Amino acid sequence: xxxxxxxxxxxxxxxxxxxxxxxxxxxxxxxxxxxxxxxxxxxxxxxxxxxxxxxxxxxxxxxxxxxxxxxxxxxxxxxxxxxxxxxxxxxxxxxxxxxxxxxxxxxxxxxxxxxxxxxxxxxxxxxxxxxxxxxxxxxxxxxxxxxxxxxxxxxxxxxxxxxxxxxxxxxxxxxxxxxxxxxxxxxxxxxxxxxxxxxxxxxxxxxxxxxxxxxxxxxxxxxxxxxxxxxxxxxxxxxxxxxxxxxxxxxxx
Numbered sequence: 001x002x003x004x005x006x007x008x009x010x011x012x013x014x015x016x017x018x019x020x021x022x023x024x025x026x027x028x029x030x031x032x033x034x035x036x037x038x039x040x041x042x043x044x045x046x047x048x049x050x051x052x053x054x055x056x057x058x059x060x061x062x063x064x065x066x067x068x069x070x071x072x073x074x075x076x077x078x079x080x081x082x083x084x085x086x087x088x089x090x091x092x093x094x095x096x097x098x099x100x101x102x103x104x105x106x107x108x109x110x111x112x113x114x115x116x117x118x119x120x121x122x123x124x125x126x127x128x129x130x131x132x133x134x135x136x137x138x139x140x141x142x143x144x145x146x147x148x149x150x151x152x153x154x155x156x157x158x159x160x161x162x163x164x165x166x167x168x169x170x171x172x173x174x175x176x177x178x179x180x181x182x183x184x185x186x187x188x189x190x191x192x193x194x195x196x197x198x199x200x201x202x203x204x205x206x207x208x209x210x211x212x213x214x215x216x217x218x219x220x221x222x223x224x225x226x227x228x229x230x231x232x233x234x235x236x237x238x239x240x241x242x243x244x245x246x247x248x249x250x251x252x253x
Contacts (some may be wrong), residue, residue: 017185021177021199021247028246029209033217036238039087040231043096047234050086050101054079055233073123074116078104080240081112081179087241088184104183111182114189115175122171126164134160173200180244199247210243 040047061075062068079101086100104112137156177196181187187195200207214236221228 017249019181019185019187019191019195019248021195021202022250023202024206024246024250026205026209028243029206029211030213032206032210032239032243032246033213033235035242036235039090039238039242040234042090044231044234046096046098047238048230050083050096050098051230051233051237053098054101070120073120074113076119077112077115077175077179077182078109080104080237081107081183083237084180084183084241084244087238091241091245104179107183108186111189111192112179115178115182115193118189118193119171119175122167122174126167126171129167130160130164133163170197173197176200176240177244177248180241181248184244185248195248203247210239 058072058075061071064071081104082101085103085107086096089100090096134153134157137159138153140156174193174197177199178189178192181192181195182189217232217235221232
């Protein structure tokens with residue numbers, strides 16, 4: 001595997017690492033997916049194999065009551081970091097290997113687990129917020145004996161879902177680039193989470209374009225009995241790397 005202590009960007013992305021990230025044009029959101037597709041096309045068979053094995057592992061873990069969900073949340077940044085190492089290797093002319101999926105267990109594993117802990121705590125707090133809002137409406141409807149109106153529980157649940165969506169966005173922004181920053185640049189977990197959040201915030205417009213394109217692709221991938229996700233998931237994973245490369249290692253505009 002390539003040395004993770006330094007990053008030499010390809011000619012098309014010549015530049016040096018900028019821990020704060022740079023602001024890129026809105027159209028780059030589309031380019032991240034195009035560039036991710038190019039990485040996928042280099043070794044499509046290996047990409048699909050990695051995604052299938054990862055899916056089987058997470059399904060197997062998730063069937064364990066309670067502990068399965070906790071373990072999945074903690075392990076996700078570790079597997080994500082391994083894919084980032086694989087993307088870098090592929091990007092620099094190397095070979096993507098199945099071993100890359102587990103490379104995060106050998107590189108800064110403790111820091112990656114801390115990102116998983118942050119994700120777990122964030123998820124618990126969001127779940128509690130939803131329970132408080134949705135459950136509060138249902139409770140008020142019960143104690144009022146129906147005088148508060150039959151729509152109150154439904155309204156409270158809808159407000160709770162909107163709250164969840166609103167809270168998931170900043171959590172995802174903090175998590176998005178953190179594994180790559182930790183494993184490729186040895187950033188501390190808190191610093192990586194902060195850098196990921198603020199870089200995503202400053203690039204909200206390309207991320208909006210990126211999100212819309214992914215939504216369309218997700219709908220298209222579902223049409224052939226969901227088989228399109230065998231391609232979309234690897235491209236999505238690679239697009240995290242291409243976005244990181246552009247924002248943190250690209251040439252200044």
